[in-house]
Amino acid sequence: NNEKEANTRFANKAIVVTGKIKEINYLNYRYTIILHTTYKDHHILCDLDPDQNELLRNLEKGKTISIKGVCKGFLKDVVLLHCTLITNNQ
Numbered sequence: 595n596n597e598k599e600a601n602t603r604f605a606n607k608a609i610v611v612t613g614k615i616k617e618i619n620y621l622n623y624r625y626t627i628i629l630h631t632t633y634k635d636h637h638i639l640c641d642l643d644p645d646q647n648e649l650l651r652n653l654e655k656g657k658t659i660s661i662k663g664v665c666k667g668f669l670k671d672v673v674l675l676h677c678t679l680i681t682n683n684q
Contacts, residue, residue: 596669604665610680611638612660612674625650627661627677636670640677647663649679 613629616637620626625647629638640661642650653659663674 595635600668603629605667607665608662609661609665610660611640611662611674613638614657615657615659617655618653620651623681627659629661638672638674640674661683
């Protein structure tokens with residue numbers, strides 16, 4: 595709810611997020627998983643490390659997953675870099 599506070603608290607720190615997959619994109623030789631949030635127009639963008647590519651086979655839209663990454667900040671969306679999959683729940 596508070597962009598400034600969120601950036602102060604989480605920017606440049608490793609965090610774990612859990613959410614449902616909205617999309618999986620591949621651009622410039624990198625995979626990005628986009629997770630839904632409770633806010634209609636906001637998402638969590640998770641840029642995966644290349645060593646995670648093999649694990650993407652079991653993922654699809656709507657699955658709930660947990661991802662660990664370094665938070666680069668929040669503007670409209672939360673951006674996580676260097677992400678690794680933690681769980682593949684549902």
